[in-house]
Amino acid sequence: MLNITKNRLNRDVDLRQFESGRLVIHQRYYKHFNRFLLAFAGIAVIILFLPWTQTVSGTGYLTTLRPDQRPQTVQSPIPGRIEKWHVREGDFVLAGDTILVMSEVKDEYFDPQLVDRTRQQIDAKSRSVGSYQEKVRALENQVAALGQEQALKLEQTRNKLMQARLKVKSDSIDLEAARTGISIAQRQYDRTSTLEEEGLKAVTDVEEKRLKLQEAQAKLISAENKLLASKNEVLNARMEVGRIQAEYQDKVAKAQSELFTAQSAQFDTEAQVTKLENQFTNYERRRELNVIRAPQAGYVNKALQAGIGQTFKEGEQLVSIMPASVDLAVEAYISPIDLPLIHVGEKFRIQFDGWPAIVFSGWPNISFGTYGGVVVAIETYISPNGKYRILIAPDPDDHPWPDKIRVGSGANSLALLEDVPIWFEVWRQLNGFPPNYYTPERSAAGLSGKNQP
Structure with a gap:
């Protein structure tokens, strides 16, 4: 034995x-x-020879479909010092609820009446703008009055010039009449002298004609003097027109210079008012920023700053909030070799961490504890972990996902591909081949519809 x-x-x-x-x-x-x-x-x-469903597995975690529903941190846009907390970790807050109150740490904002005093400066500068506007209006009226006065003066002087020219014409006619008179008196005198020599006229007649000749000569000289005086009046009227134009141009230029100076001061003061209004708005907005409020409804996860009197810089994280209402999705990662097999609208089976499940990857119909999902997005650039990221949303045709799952928990996913015999799947696994490449019917129908004319 x-x-x-x-x-x-x-x-x-x-x-x-x-x-x-x-x-x-x-x-x-x-x-x-x-x-x-x-x-x-x-x-x-x-x-x-039984049917076997080829699958592509992926690992990931729960996230949300919309970026605004993901966990977020609340930052302060300005530096400050914590004065009072109004929440505790785990509290539920609504949008706009006060989280904490802080105070200023910069000396230029220490004045508690900074906003009111800035408003007083704005009011004073606004009144100054009104004064400049009145001054500008008065100077504009002055310029207009000077223009009207200049027009009247010029019209009056031009009338004088016209009168002087007419007087010159009248004196010219008088001069011609005096010349004609002296010519007549000279002929009469010569004729009377000749007759007196012949004894036909008396000496008194000759003397009378000589007197008339002298009077005609006096009238001629007087007419010449008057003509020269009239010409001088014309020259004086012309000079007066030029003087009035120069005088009023100087006055108008001076008034316009003062007008432009007043307008420049007005515009400068308006710019100062605008700058002060900008500062006033900034101060009001900064005062509102001293109260940190919840951006949306959610739960306070963790206070990242603690204590009373602790200071922080602008942009520093203060508290973490998880939104209350979220659209859950699974963020899964698949290998590059399996990426061509995944399409938007692809069906997935998902197993969540903490939820017992019995999974038969080749027979999804007899799996227990898995939930349906649909691919809604596929990343086109590889992730740092060497895999491609996809987003899987709940399948509306399947039973809903559990209510107690939380964002961040792990999840395993299985993509349901083509049905093949078990012997083919065993042969594929033994040779290390990838699953069969295929195009879902809905994708193929969409492509064929696009290719039709």
């Missing part, structure tokens, strides 16, 4: 004379075992 000797006991002793030997050593034992092997082989062959 222990093979200590080379003598075979079964050759010398018949074991079937014992009860145990009769029960074990018989020819029918091998017959039943062979039948078992044959049945097992038949069942195995049948199983190899």
Whole structure:
């Protein structure tokens, strides 16, 4: 029995004379075992021809479809010092609820009446703008009055000039009349002198004609003097027109210079008012920023700053908030070799961490504890972990996801691809081939519809 000797006991002793030997050593034992092997082989062959759903697995975690529903931190846009907390970790807050109150740490904002005093400066500058506007209006009226006065003066002087020209014409006529008179008086005098020499006229007649000749000569000289005086009046009127134009141009230029100076001061003051209004708005907005409020409804996860009197810089994180209402999705990562097999609208089965599940990757219909999902987005650039990121939303045709799952928990996903026999899947796995490349019917229909004219 222990093979200590080379003598075979079964050759010398018949074991079937014992009860145990009769029960074990018989020819029918091998017959039943062979039948078992044959049945097992038949069942195995049948199983190899059963349908098997190819899958692509991915790991990831729960996230949200919309970026504004993901966990966020509340930052302060200005530096400050914590004065009072109004929430605790785990509290539910609505949009606009006060989280904490802070105070200023910069000395230029220490004045509690900074906003009111800035408003007073704006009012004073606004009144100054009004004064400049009145001054501008008065100077504009002055310029207009000077223009009207200049027009009247010029018209009056031009009238004088016209009168002087007419007087020149009148004096010219008088001069011509005096010349004609002296010519007549000279002829009369000559004729009377000749007649007196002949004895036909008396001496008194000659003297009378000589007197008239002298009077005509006096009138001629007087007419010439008057003509020259009239011409001088014309020159004086012309000079007066030029003087009035120069005088009023100087006055108008001076008034316009003062007008432009007043307008410049007005515009400068208006710019100062605008700058002060900008500062006033900034101060009001900064005062509102001293109260940190919840951007949306959610739960306070963690206070990242603690204590009373603690200071922080602008942009520093103060508290973390998880939105209350979210549209959940699974952020899964798949290998680059499996990326061509994933399409938008692809069906997935998802197993969440903490939720017991029995998963049969090839037979999703008999899996238990998994939930349906649909691919809504596929990242076109590889992630730092060497895989591609996809977003899986709840399948509206499947039962809803559990209410108690939380953003950030892990999730395993299975993409349901083509149905193949089990023997083909075993052969593929043994050779390390990827799943069959295929295009879903909905994608193929969409592509064919686009290619139609």
